[in-house]
Amino acid sequence: MQSGRRGTSRRRGRLVAEINVTPFVDVMLVLLVIFMITAPLLTSTVPVDLPQTQAARATGQDEPLVVSVNSGGKVYLMDSELELDGLVARLRAITNNNSEARIFVRGDKTINYGRVLEVMGAISAAGFSKVALVAEVPAGPRAGQTPPRR
Numbered sequence: 001m002q003s004g005r006r007g008t009s010r011r012r013g014r015l016v017a018e019i020n021v022t023p024f025v026d027v028m029l030v031l032l033v034i035f036m037i038t039a040p041l042l043t044s045t046v047p048v049d050l051p052q053t054q055a056a057r058a059t060g061q062d063e064p065l066v067v068s069v070n071s072g073g074k075v076y077l078m079d080s081e082l083e084l085d086g087l088v089a090r091l092r093a094i095t096n097n098n099s100e101a102r103i104f105v106r107g108d109k110t111i112n113y114g115r116v117l118e119v120m121g122a123i124s125a126a127g128f129s130k131v132a133l134v135a136e137v138p139a140g141p142r143a144g145q146t147p148p149r150r
Helices: 002-012 022-042 084-095 113-125
Strands: 065-069 075-077 080-082 102-107 130-134
Touching: 065 084, 065 113, 075 084, 080 084, 084 113, 102 113, 113 130
Parallel strands: 065 102, 102 130
Antiparallel strands: 065 075, 075 080
């Protein structure tokens, strides 16, 4: 019976103690590419202190254009500062006169409400129908939910 055990161990050979890292590297490279592409799209460098609201998040397939109004009343399209008079022309050029393009307006909470309405009015008057305000979701519990007990 001892010879049977020896024969079995000879057939198996030595154990291979290597780690196959190729799938790990492939997954990490794909994730790196995804984050490199999406990270610049998700951030806007214009400092705006957004008001807080309980409204639901907007969903959609295409990437919206972001128009920001900072606390000084200056208007930005994505990260480029421009005058209100030139905003409509730039929006039409970027969207190829697509009136169905989504446009988000971010207004600082300390700015005069009338300035934000001027920007929204100019965009709407140009024929863009999908114009929305952006707000920040408060950190506390949502409306209709009870706060956690401690």
